[in-house]
Amino acid sequence: MSKTYTITELAEEFGITTRAIRFYEDKGLVSPARQGQARIYDHRDKVRLTFIVRGRRVGLTLAEIRELFDLYDITDGREVQYRAARRKFEERIAILDSQKNEIDAAIGDLQSWVSHIDETLERLRANPTPEGTTPNRVIGYGVAPVSETN
Amino acid sequence: MSKTYTITELAEEFGITTRAIRFYEDKGLVSPARQGQARIYDHRDKVRLTFIVRGRRVGLTLAEIRELFDLYDITDGREVQYRAARRKFEERIAILDSQKNEIDAAIGDLQSWVSHIDETLERLRANPTPEGTTPNRVIGYGVAPVSETN
DNA sequence: TTGGTGCTTGACGTTTACGTAAGCGTGAGA
DNA sequence: TCTCACGCTTACGTAAACGTCAAGCACCAA
Numbered sequence: 001m002s003k004t005y006t007i008t009e010l011a012e013e014f015g016i017t018t019r020a021i022r023f024y025e026d027k028g029l030v031s032p033a034r035q036g037q038a039r040i041y042d043h044r045d046k047v048r049l050t051f052i053v054r055g056r057r058v059g060l061t062l063a064e065i066r067e068l069f070d071l072y073d074i075t076d077g078r079e080v081q082y083r084a085a086r087r088k089f090e091e092r093i094a095i096l097d098s099q100k101n102e103i104d105a106a107i108g109d110l111q112s113w114v115s116h117i118d119e120t121l122e123r124l125r126a127n128p129t130p131e132g133t134t135p136n137r138v139i140g141y142g143v144a145p146v147s148e149t150n
Numbered sequence: 151m152s153k154t155y156t157i158t159e160l161a162e163e164f165g166i167t168t169r170a171i172r173f174y175e176d177k178g179l180v181s182p183a184r185q186g187q188a189r190i191y192d193h194r195d196k197v198r199l200t201f202i203v204r205g206r207r208v209g210l211t212l213a214e215i216r217e218l219f220d221l222y223d224i225t226d227g228r229e230v231q232y233r234a235a236r237r238k239f240e241e242r243i244a245i246l247d248s249q250k251n252e253i254d255a256a257i258g259d260l261q262s263w264v265s266h267i268d269e270t271l272e273r274l275r276a277n278p279t280p281e282g283t284t285p286n287r288v289i290g291y292g293v294a295p296v297s298e299t300n
Numbered sequence: 301t302t303g304g305t306g307c308t309t310g311a312c313g314t315t316t317a318c319g320t321a322a323g324c325g326t327g328a329g330a
Numbered sequence: 331t332c333t334c335a336c337g338c339t340t341a342c343g344t345a346a347a348c349g350t351c352a353a354g355c356a357c358c359a360a
Contacts (some may be wrong), residue, residue: 006336006337007336007337008336008337016318017318017319018336018337019318019319019320020317020318020319022338022339023317023318027317036325036326036337037325037326037337037338037339038326038336038337038338039337039338051256051259054252054255054256054259055256056317057209057249057252058209058249058252058253058256059207059208059209060256061316061317062316062317063316068260068263072263072266079271079274082267082270082271082274083271085267086264086267086268086271089260089261089263089264089267090264092260093257093260093261093264096253096256096257096260097257099207099208099253100250100253100254102204102207102208103208103246103249103250103253104250105204106201106204106205106208106210106246107243107246107247109201109204110218110239110242110243110246111239111243113218113222113239114236114239114240114243116222117232117235117236117239118236120232121229121232121233121236124229124232156306156307157306157307158306158307166348167348167349168307169348169349169350170347170348170349172308172309173347173348177347186307186355186356187307187308187309187355187356188306188307188308188356189307189308206347211346211347212346212347213346
């Protein structure tokens with residue numbers, strides 16, 4: 001008999017609430033066994049939760065995750081069905097891949113903002129605010145953020 | 151005089167609705183000039199929109215984006231203020247970076263699902279469904295998705 | 301002057317992903 | 331037996347990010 005888990009165990013392990021896990025069940029993402037009323041999760045459920053949590057963090061909706069699971073769960077079908085599933089997976093992979101590029105772009109922006117700040121700090125060091133004076137507040141927003149590449 | 155844009159121009163260019171752009175304004179993310187009633191956007195606004203759109207796509211909330219803009223917009227202040235801003239930027243960079251790892255993990259999962267399908271397709275090719283028979287539907291969900299690494 | 305087109309400001313509606321009680325069951329321990 | 335701790339269901343609430351009207355100016359062309 002292999003290891004099973006209670007709902008709170010999994011909730012703690014994944015850093016989510018029991019409410020969330022039950023919600024995923026409502027949405028058809030997991031379907032744990034029951035011991036009376038209580039839910040009993042096995043390895044498969046746990047692995048699914050791993051992907052759910054991961055999927056959420058990378059921006060998948062629960063509906064999308066569900067679709068992927070359903071595609072994975074085809075245990076019988078014709079070739080055309082499997083090919084369709086395969087295509088969907090590849091599509092999602094491509095999306096995630098392009099998302100990595102977006103993240104790189106965002107990181108690039110932020111890094112250039114950091115250097116912008118570093119330059120400002122340089123200037124401050126070279127020309128510190130004289131004693132007894134107060135820095136003025138400038139109105140409106142300053143220079144624009146940087147990168148514009150699509 | 152440098153180039154300006156109408157709200158619909160920008161909406162089309164960024165693939166968002168005018169409603170969204172006005173919403174961003176409500177949230178203090180852009181503040182275009184006015185020509186009478188109409189909004190007039192300049193380069194700075196456009197650059198900001200670039201980041202907003204990008205930020206949204208990588209999971210930043212509008213509030214978070216706003217905070218970053220505000221930090222960027224410090225045009226005057228003391229060293230400690232700039233250092234705090236710098237720290238925030240670095241934090242966000244770190245988050246985005248770890249997000250890239252999550253994406254890689256998700257891609258890994260999906261890729262192993264693809265190979266799972268490829269194996270199934272292999273089996274199908276080796277042992278095709280005989281003519282005149284119908285594939286059975288199997289109940290419950292199949293094998294579990296794969297990777298479990300955190 | 302009428303009709304469009306484009307822009308404006310409300311203001312209420314919608315979706316997603318849960319949060320938050322309320323009220324009940326149930327087995328373990330004092 | 332009482333009382334927790336833990337789990338359950340049902341159901342209403344909520345925050346974020348817009349969508350979707352409605353109603354109204356401004357200006358240009360026919």
